[in-house]
Amino acid sequence: MAHLFDLVYVLTQKEIKVRYKNSVLGYFWSVMHPLAFALMFYLAFKVFMKVQVEDYPLFLITGLFPWQWFSNSVSSSLFVLIDNASLIKKLNFPRELIPLSSVINHSFHFLLSLPIILLFMYIYDKSPAWWLPVGVVCLFLPQFFINYGISLAVSSLHLFFRDLDRLVNILITLLFYLTPVVYSESMVPDNYSFILYLNPVAGLLINWRRLFLGQPLDVSFLLLSFLYAFVIFLSGYALFKKLSWRFAEVL
Numbered sequence: 001m002a003h004l005f006d007l008v009y010v011l012t013q014k015e016i017k018v019r020y021k022n023s024v025l026g027y028f029w030s031v032m033h034p035l036a037f038a039l040m041f042y043l044a045f046k047v048f049m050k051v052q053v054e055d056y057p058l059f060l061i062t063g064l065f066p067w068q069w070f071s072n073s074v075s076s077s078l079f080v081l082i083d084n085a086s087l088i089k090k091l092n093f094p095r096e097l098i099p100l101s102s103v104i105n106h107s108f109h110f111l112l113s114l115p116i117i118l119l120f121m122y123i124y125d126k127s128p129a130w131w132l133p134v135g136v137v138c139l140f141l142p143q144f145f146i147n148y149g150i151s152l153a154v155s156s157l158h159l160f161f162r163d164l165d166r167l168v169n170i171l172i173t174l175l176f177y178l179t180p181v182v183y184s185e186s187m188v189p190d191n192y193s194f195i196l197y198l199n200p201v202a203g204l205l206i207n208w209r210r211l212f213l214g215q216p217l218d219v220s221f222l223l224l225s226f227l228y229a230f231v232i233f234l235s236g237y238a239l240f241k242k243l244s245w246r247f248a249e250v251l
Helices: 002-019 027-048 056-077 085-090 097-123 132-160 164-178 194-198 202-212 219-244
Strands: none
Touching: 002 097, 027 056, 027 097, 056 097, 056 132, 056 164, 056 202, 097 132, 132 164, 132 202, 132 219, 194 202, 202 219
16 A cells, blocks of 8 residues: 555656746746636626626635636646556556546645635635634545546546547536636526536535635535535546556557
8 A cells, every 4th residue: 555655646746847847936837827817807807897796806716726726637637647658558556546646736736825815815804714724624525536536537538539638628618607716606597506506616616715705615515515526536436447458558
């Protein structure tokens, strides 16, 4: 078991080194991306369209940082097996550790972005609730396994359907606008509110925002997130294991 942890550590370290190779600003690029999007959406929705949402910059980043964690995990998983083709062909080890290392990498960067959110909370005079660390754990776990489950499925399928990346990127874009990231869930008309429950990311984003705005978590969305995490992880893992015996062949 110890050697598997060592392998995950080495693979994750490799992911981080590749990401920041020849990068001067390093970590700051991972937070500047959502902050740049926050500025763009602030101008579009708050300045031009006059959306009536209190403390809109804080509202935006509390949704954009968790969303970036999800979208980056899924997008990067598309090529993670292809990029490690030589390793898969030469060594015998659990292949699922490769997508795992990629998801851990993006999870690590999400945790490093939390101080930025806390800074914005301070700017907008929002005091963190005493149970905030517990809330972070309660939301981190289901999102981690949702990210990992989808990454397992996407990374394995992409080996057999090499144009899958185009479809996945389109679906991520569509999912972004179906998820209350730049708008509040209260703006969704009642006859379309079922979409929030069908969207495995929506409940997470709603609760991340409630957590950082000092509001109690929505228990129904929290339970639904754990259910989605269970189903998506098991489905992704089952698909990955079913296809893994052909990885070396198609690579």
